[in-house]
Amino acid sequence: xxxxxxxxxxxxxxxxxxxxxxxxxxxxxxxxxxxxxxxxxxxxxxxxxxxxxxxxxxxxxxxxxxxxxxxxxxxxxxxxxxxxxxxxxxxxxxxxxxxxxxxxxxxxxxxxxxxxxxxxxxxxxxxxxxxxxxxxxxxxxxxxxxxxxxxxxxxxxxxxxxxxxxxxxxxxxxxxxxxxxxxxxxxxxxxxxxxxxxxxxxxxxxxxxxxxxxxxxxxxxxxxxxxxxxxxxxxxxxxxxxxxxxxxxxxxxxxxxxxxxxxxxxxxxxxxxxxxxxxxxxxxxxxxxxxxxxxxxxxxxxxxxxxxxxxxxxxxxxxxxxxxxxxxxxxxxxxxxxxxxxxxxxxxxxxxxxxxxxxxxxxxxxxxxxxxxxxxxxxxxxxxxxxxxxxxxxxxxxxxxxxxxxxxxxxxxxxxxxxxxxxxxxxxxxxxxxxxxxxxxxxxxxxxxxxxxxxxxxxxxxxxxxxxxxxxxxxxxxxxxxxxxxxxxxxxxxxxxxxxxxxxxxxxxxxxxxxxxxxxxxxxxxxxxxxxxxxxxxxxxxxxxxxxxxxxxxxxxxxxxxxxxxxxxxxxxxxxxxxxxxxxxxxxxxxxxxxxxxxxxxxxxxxxx
Ligand code: F6R
Numbered sequence: 029x030x031x032x033x034x035x036x037x038x039x040x041x042x043x044x045x046x047x048x049x050x051x052x053x054x055x056x057x058x059x060x061x062x063x064x065x066x067x068x069x070x071x072x073x074x075x076x077x078x079x080x081x082x083x084x085x086x087x088x089x090x091x092x093x094x095x096x097x098x099x100x101x102x103x104x105x106x107x108x109x110x111x112x113x114x115x116x117x118x119x120x121x122x123x124x125x126x127x128x129x130x131x132x133x134x135x136x137x138x139x140x141x142x143x144x145x146x147x148x149x150x151x152x153x154x155x156x157x158x159x160x161x162x163x164x165x166x167x168x169x170x171x172x173x174x175x176x177x178x179x180x181x182x183x184x185x186x187x188x189x190x191x192x193x194x195x196x197x198x199x200x201x202x203x204x205x206x207x208x209x210x211x212x213x214x215x216x217x218x219x220x221x222x223x224x225x226x227x228x229x230x231x232x233x234x235x236x237x238x239x240x241x242x243x244x245x246x247x248x249x250x251x252x253x254x255x256x257x258x259x260x261x262x263x264x265x266x267x268x269x270x271x272x273x274x275x276x277x278x279x280x281x282x283x284x285x286x287x288x289x290x291x292x293x294x295x296x297x298x299x300x301x302x303x304x305x306x307x308x309x310x311x312x313x314x315x316x317x318x319x320x321x322x323x324x325x326x327x328x329x330x331x332x333x334x335x336x337x338x339x340x341x342x343x344x345x346x347x348x349x350x351x352x353x354x355x356x357x358x359x360x361x362x363x364x365x366x367x368x369x370x371x372x373x374x375x376x377x378x379x380x381x382x383x384x385x386x387x388x389x390x391x392x393x394x395x396x397x398x399x400x401x402x403x404x405x406x407x408x409x410x411x412x413x414x415x416x417x418x419x420x421x422x423x424x425x426x427x428x429x430x431x432x433x434x435x436x437x438x439x440x441x442x443x444x445x446x447x448x449x450x451x452x453x454x455x456x457x458x459x460x461x462x463x464x465x466x467x468x469x470x471x472x473x474x475x476x477x478x479x480x481x482x483x484x485x486x487x488x489x490x491x492x493x494x495x496x497x498x499x500x501x502x503x504x505x506x507x508x509x510x511x512x513x514x515x516x517x518x519x520x521x522x523x524x525x526x527x528x529x530x531x532x533x534x535x536x537x538x539x540x541x542x543x544x545x546x547x548x549x550x551x552x553x554x555x556x557x558x559x560x561x562x563x564x565x566x567x568x569x570x571x572x573x574x575x576x577x578x579x580x581x582x583x584x585x586x587x588x589x590x591x592x593x594x595x596x597x598x599x600x601x602x603x604x605x606x607x608x609x610x611x612x613x614x615x616x617x618x619x620x621x622x623x624x625x626x627x628x629x630x631x632x633x634x635x636x637x
Pocket of ligand 1: 328329330331332374375376377378379380383426427428429513514517632633634
């Protein structure tokens, strides 16, 4: 999704902006641009395409040294990808970059057109620039112009702004979309995303909703909603530029798959005390868990799939009725809440607009909320009543792997904590669950990664196909959903997940000679039934890859290929199956020559509804 970077200081701004833009690439974008303040005014260079195209333009027409600039990667919403629709947008003295959507831009545009203003692009952002420029021309003061202009806008925005008559000054404001300020050795920065700042500094400040900022080479000032100025309360991040680099792997996705064992350990071990589940470091005690009578998990995409696995864990281990809802649907038909309902929102980025809107809906409905979030200090983490961070580190590949993996691991620990708090399990049983997730699961992931050659071999078959089915029962159906999403988003193969027993009610008509079916069977009690479904599709010509427990009988006779999963604990079996489907997707997409870390049309942090 769109990305913002800005800088003002004693350094050369343009190389810093292009560096920041190249870090932001992972978010997904289709055009790119920058505007730099020079002795002769603001120079804007922008184009459809990737950073390479922008750099060619800059080489052909270099911007002489500039100390102040803003840049943007655009993921098209209003108007297709084009040079003209790319940001920054300039109107009069105002130049701005924008993340988010101005929902009332049509009304604002009509008003302005009636006064003779003309527009060159199809974007809502150019309208925002025109509204702001009108105010700036009227009042001459940037702070009050920005306040008045944004008060006329509905929707979401993070703006980075230059005014042609304000040397060395960058302005910023946010509402609904994130913005972070940073303090470096040679100046001050602005970005939509912490990772874009890591090459320059680790001192940062997250702008709060409605705050406005003014950066100069000598300092940063934050203006609260009532325009009271203050110096930002800088924090230091432990993230490093290296943690956001590939570190020798061909793709971030592969690196992130390999980081999963460590990410799981980092995410769950702070929630263990004396071998027992314990969330006291997150401000959550046994009394809190005891009061939970039912859970609504709300999230998007893979995070929602983590919720599907969460249903099984929370219902089986903690006996708490649970639903997992698609966040974008939650507001239209929320499940009925009762006394004791807890809403858990899950988000890797902490900024997903649909999830945030659902969280706000739940808050307005007076429901207690708990966020499971990876990116610290993000809007979702801040707005939820309680938060549990997954410590997966920066996730750069658009397709989530370690983010999802750590979400499931934390849900596992929550299920154990609730079960223990309610007295459903004793210390020994709780310790066994804890060991499963803190020790067996990370080991199972590492062990599965020893089988990459075998998985690559199976992927050769998948890579030639246009349709693949995933089937499973119970938790394995939830995992099938994630396996199918992973495969389709990065390899562009049409992949669908079905509850294994459901195929024969219609979809089995699509099975023909050599159709790949990936069957997941990690639950001993369900093995025989899933195996019957495997035989049904195989006898109709399907090529079946069966992921099953290492003690499963007759697997080789039922399927064309078998991937054996460890059985020392349920967590080990579950996480080994996850790793296998992730690697199958990765290898298949590699064989098809896909842009794995930046699949077409997708964005990392989806900050529009
Ligand atoms: C799929 C994927 C997406 C995200 C979804 C939610 O690989 O990454 O489906 O899971 O967009 O994103 P977050 O977790 O950032 O809220």
